[in-house]
Amino acid sequence: MTNGGELAETVVSAKNLELTFQTGDGPVHALKDVTLDIAHGDFVSFIGPSGCGKTTFLRCVAALETPTGGSLTVNGMSPDQARRARAYGYVFQAAGLYPWRTIAGNVRLPLEIMGFSRQEQDERARRSLEMVELSGFEKKYPWQLSGGMQQRASIARALAFDADILLMDEPFGALDEIVRDRLNEELLKLWGRTAKTTLFVTHSIPEAVYLSTRIVVMSPRPGRITDIIDSPLPRERPLDIRDSKEFIEIAHRVREGLRAGHVDD
Amino acid sequence: MNRVLPILTVVGLIIALWYAASVWLNAPWVYDQAARAGQSVSFSQMLPQTQNQSRPVLPPPHQVADALWQGLTGQAITSKRSLVYHGWVTLQSTLMGFVLGVVVGVGLAVSIVHVRAMDQSVMPWAVISQTIPIVALAPMIVVLSNSFWSGALPQATGLDSRAIAKAIISAYLSFFPVLVGMIKGLRSPDAMQIDLLSTYGASGPQTFWKLRLPASMPYFVASLKVAIAASLVGAIVGELPTGAIQGLGARMLIGSQFGEPLIMWSALFASAILAGGLILLVGVAERAIVRRTGSPA
Numbered sequence: 001m002t003n004g005g006e007l008a009e010t011v012v013s014a015k016n017l018e019l020t021f022q023t024g025d026g027p028v029h030a031l032k033d034v035t036l037d038i039a040h041g042d043f044v045s046f047i048g049p050s051g052c053g054k055t056t057f058l059r060c061v062a063a064l065e066t067p068t069g070g071s072l073t074v075n076g077m078s079p080d081q082a083r084r085a086r087a088y089g090y091v092f093q094a095a096g097l098y099p100w101r102t103i104a105g106n107v108r109l110p111l112e113i114m115g116f117s118r119q120e121q122d123e124r125a126r127r128s129l130e131m132v133e134l135s136g137f138e139k140k141y142p143w144q145l146s147g148g149m150q151q152r153a154s155i156a157r158a159l160a161f162d163a164d165i166l167l168m169d170e171p172f173g174a175l176d177e178i179v180r181d182r183l184n185e186e187l188l189k190l191w192g193r194t195a196k197t198t199l200f201v202t203h204s205i206p207e208a209v210y211l212s213t214r215i216v217v218m219s220p221r222p223g224r225i226t227d228i229i230d231s232p233l234p235r236e237r238p239l240d241i242r243d244s245k246e247f248i249e250i251a252h253r254v255r256e257g258l259r260a261g262h263v264d265d
Numbered sequence: 266m267n268r269v270l271p272i273l274t275v276v277g278l279i280i281a282l283w284y285a286a287s288v289w290l291n292a293p294w295v296y297d298q299a300a301r302a303g304q305s306v307s308f309s310q311m312l313p314q315t316q317n318q319s320r321p322v323l324p325p326p327h328q329v330a331d332a333l334w335q336g337l338t339g340q341a342i343t344s345k346r347s348l349v350y351h352g353w354v355t356l357q358s359t360l361m362g363f364v365l366g367v368v369v370g371v372g373l374a375v376s377i378v379h380v381r382a383m384d385q386s387v388m389p390w391a392v393i394s395q396t397i398p399i400v401a402l403a404p405m406i407v408v409l410s411n412s413f414w415s416g417a418l419p420q421a422t423g424l425d426s427r428a429i430a431k432a433i434i435s436a437y438l439s440f441f442p443v444l445v446g447m448i449k450g451l452r453s454p455d456a457m458q459i460d461l462l463s464t465y466g467a468s469g470p471q472t473f474w475k476l477r478l479p480a481s482m483p484y485f486v487a488s489l490k491v492a493i494a495a496s497l498v499g500a501i502v503g504e505l506p507t508g509a510i511q512g513l514g515a516r517m518l519i520g521s522q523f524g525e526p527l528i529m530w531s532a533l534f535a536s537a538i539l540a541g542g543l544i545l546l547v548g549v550a551e552r553a554i555v556r557r558t559g560s561p562a
Binding site: 062063064083084086088089090092093094096098100109110112113114 | 457458460461462463464465466467471475476479480482557
């Protein structure tokens, strides 16, 4: 896949998006007036305290939640149509591998459901596992792998059917910081190679700044966007970029945005 | 070796207690006999006489072992006195009841998990069914199968109505653990795993075959162990109140009615051996399934 960065074609477009849950304590505004365009090839991080709607927004894009107001399109289609067109791969906080399937078997799961031929399943599973550097682990079972390796396998599973969009909901949240650093670096390389539009939910400021081309800062009650930061960092990012002046400036701005959100409520 | 020693210790302890109890329980008869004959017996004279009575209150282990051995090997296995013959009769009903119970249990569990109306309407009845004493239901089931299982059916299948009744009673006991286990198993995938499949646009049947069914397997095999034991109990209970003359249950009843404790005890041990064998078989199946599902244990 080539890098179509200059095309700047809009992949995800939300206008005045709203989602209200009715609960026993009255309505909860999970999302209110969220307007956001995400261009092809972008790496967009969503950051904010819990309850700010960052995961809810991702779930709306994946058609796992239905918005109660506003409009949302994915690749110019409704989220539900986009799902059927296999527009995205979703990576959850837990790897969620099936313990009764081998690693290759887990990566084949979406391919089986989508009806790929057996030969193509094997080929794609091999290729996706290679991308996350898990070649040679095809026949292992999930419990034989470390937490970080399991999460890499779940990323391979999301990549297997070549969706344009990668939705990641705190994929490294449960991992320790050393493993997380390495996976961040690998994810960035992967993103550079595949040019997949990536929506990444996190509550770690360094993670968001290190990975993203754009950072969406959100705040709770009601869940809304308080700041959108376009990162001036280059696309090639070694780990020590985190000590640079630009990096620290962006991190500062994100922190400010988060603090501002808290003053409001 | 580490496991054998504790087991042998317990077995030895039980046998010692058993012998002591047999002396204690059988001694009154010895004293009674001596008193009638106007004799008195010392303790050392009494002791051997408690160990080889023909109708002891509690037969000592060697008598039971001997009766069991005689029952198993003393005659052709087609003889009405052979425990192999009676065991085979009971085993047939047990296996039929087990298969029936598993099919009904799994079928009900699948429908209860997928159809909300089934969940609300069937589940309470399944629970109530297990509160009714099976001994009270068994005669009714026998009478009903007698009237339904008639005409060409017995000849076509080679099964008489009593075997069918026993299988139904056995299934009545064994379907419940399978039902409870499978409902738990089919509902064991968490919301995230369901969401994952939904992002692939998986259909209902795909979710069932790819996720719910394999996820339920550990629960399923665990429930099978309970179900096979319940099936055997059901088959034996089915032989008790129905005037059956075949099967281990009938053998126990005959032993008790005719005051032949050795017949009773040997049938009891035969059914214990049968139960042990069946549970062992299910255990082998369990290990095979667990290995195929790639769990560490």
